[in-house]
Amino acid sequence: MTKKMPQTKMLDELESGPWPSFVTGLKRLAQDEDQQYAPMMKDLVGQLEESYETKTGYWKGGTVGVYGYGGGVIPRFSLIADQYPESSEFHTLRVQPPAGMHYDTKTLRKLCDIWAETGSGLIALHGQSGDIMFQGASTENVQVAFDKLNEIGFDLGGAGAAVRTSMSCVGHARCEQSCYDEARAQREMINNFLDEMHRPGLPYKFKFKFSGCPNDC
Ligand code: HEM
Ligand code: SF4
Numbered sequence: 001m002t003k004k005m006p007q008t009k010m011l012d013e014l015e016s017g018p019w020p021s022f023v024t025g026l027k028r029l030a031q032d033e034d035q036q037y038a039p040m041m042k043d044l045v046g047q048l049e050e051s052y053e054t055k056t057g058y059w060k061g062g063t064v065g066v067y068g069y070g071g072g073v074i075p076r077f078s079l080i081a082d083q084y085p086e087s088s089e090f091h092t093l094r095v096q097p098p099a100g101m102h103y104d105t106k107t108l109r110k111l112c113d114i115w116a117e118t119g120s121g122l123i124a125l126h127g128q129s130g131d132i133m134f135q136g137a138s139t140e141n142v143q144v145a146f147d148k149l150n151e152i153g154f155d156l157g158g159a160g161a162a163v164r165t166s167m168s169c170v171g172h173a174r175c176e177q178s179c180y181d182e183a184r185a186q187r188e189m190i191n192n193f194l195d196e197m198h199r200p201g202l203p204y205k206f207k208f209k210f211s212g213c214p215n216d217c
Contacts, residue, residue: 002040003038041122071200099166132154171183185210
């Protein structure tokens with residue numbers, strides 16, 4: 001039987017303003033009935049509504065990762081899992097975008113398909129950290145999703161006290177102000193420090209960003 005959509009009096013308010021609302025996106029995923037993630041997203045929306053009602057956050061951290069890595073996954077477990085079992089594990093994978101954030105549509109479709117199969121369907125492109133944020137996988141599916149992403153050439157980013165995911169401007173690929181090959185500089189720097197991203201040994205976070213000129217856009 002199809003799981004029912006939760007009542008969302010508080011969240012509905014957030015859709016009433018002039019701007020597009022993240023709530024609309026969450027509801028859309030929750031109503032994708034032919035997708036495996038619909039029940040998970042219904043419980044996620046339910047828990048979020050409850051958070052707004054009670055003015056309380058119900059996520060706690062923990063330790064979740066993939067083989068060989070000491071970072072890159074942000075674990076989230078629900079404190080009210082008994083009420084919202086389908087979204088009780090809602091972990092995020094931080095995945096490094098290509099330097100300069102260049103994608104082709106084929107790659108974007110593959111990323112979406114992988115997350116539709118293994119996660120919640122919810123992707124932030126990109127989070128404030130510069131990563132592709134694949135938000136919402138069960139503990140079991142974190143490794144499965146990572147393996148699939150890795151197969152098409154993607155790797156986890158940084159989290160915690162570690163070298164973080166690097167960023168560069170679009171630079172010489174498209175911009176006449178560019179003074180050097182930003183994408184290459186980013187790649188070489190990150191490859192050099194990759195071990196400190198995946199197996200962190202540093203006491204604090206480090207981040208490298210590459211601007212091709214003083215405009216620093
Ligand atoms: C349990 C504690 C923490 C949690 C759950 C947490 C969670 C997060 C998340 C989810 C992001 C990514 C946001 C996005 O990409 O949109 C982020 C980024 C960030 N956090 Fe935290 N954080 C924690 C502790 C801290 C602390 C203690 C600091 C600073 C003292 C900090 C500073 C930052 C900064 C600067 C970024 C952006 C990093 C970047 O650009 O790569 N966080 N955090
Ligand atoms: S920082 Fe400079 S080189 Fe990079 S995109 Fe902006 S103007 Fe162009």
